Amino acid sequence: MIKTTPHQFGGSWTEEKLERIRKYLKEYMKIFSKNPRAKYFRTIYVDAFAGTGYRDLTKSNEPVGGLFDDLEGDAEVQRFLNGSAVVALENQPPFSEYLFLEKEPKYAKELNLLKERYVHLGSSIQVHNEEANQFLQNWCQQTDWTKTRAVVFLDPYGMQVKWQTLEMIAKTQGIDLWILFPLGQAVNRLLTRKGLPDESQSTRLTELFGTSDWKNAFYRTEMVTDLFDTREQTSKIANLEAIGKFFVERLSVIFEKVAKNPRPLKNSREVPIYLLCFAVSNPKGASTAIRIASYILGH
């Protein structure tokens, strides 16, 4: 397959992430196609950081199986695996609608081509070349949640998801949310060891967590005495586990239920770069959704 706009990202943890999304979508649509009460709802899959629909492995370090070996040496040929948008489009039974958001124009163009590949779903696929937070906040407000249920997948590179967006998602009472929290990728790096992060980074962290309480949770101020004087010293006390726990607790404040076993996605040096989290806003479906997601996260 030759594609015009390569999109390289991720490592083997990307497989881990997508496999879990794929399993959840399958179970979700099984329920919504079989359960007489659930069948009433229009179902939407929303990918707010959708990419192109594919992942380019041409230059990545990701191990590629024998499947692609016969392509070696052909400079024209790139190696692609499915990205989340294609994973969702392949799901059986299908969702009633697919909503793909992507800020990068050339990626959005690629997403539009999926309508040709999935002709049978063509009219149910919408692609918007827009900023995810802005779009989602309006969409959450404008959708009729008495007739709609949705799975929203937020898969940013870094700290692009605003807390306000999560609040709007939680308020709908109709959305199951999968979100990649940028634990080691961004957040832990911003948390300086000595002293709080500078003002602009602190503001970013507060926007991400929806509170400035992270300062007390992640830092301790104490009096230290050396040869010359006694002074206040603020130091980081939080490790990766505590940071992840804090985010999950924050989600619990606004969502009906949150999976207690988010999955750390680790790089080749075993550092958790993201935390794959699940939260549900629909009170009626919450227990079932959490049971399924927790199982998927744990296996």
Ligand SMILES: C[S@@+](CC[C@H](N)C(=O)[O-])C[C@H]1O[C@@H](n2cnc3c(N)ncnc32)[C@H](O)[C@@H]1O
């Ligand atoms: C990690 S990639 C998504 C990969 C995709 N989920 C997949 O599995 O194929 C993140 C994508 O989000 C896009 N993006 C970054 N910031 C964005 C924003 N604020 N709104 C919408 N898209 C954004 C990037 O251009 C990039 O394509």
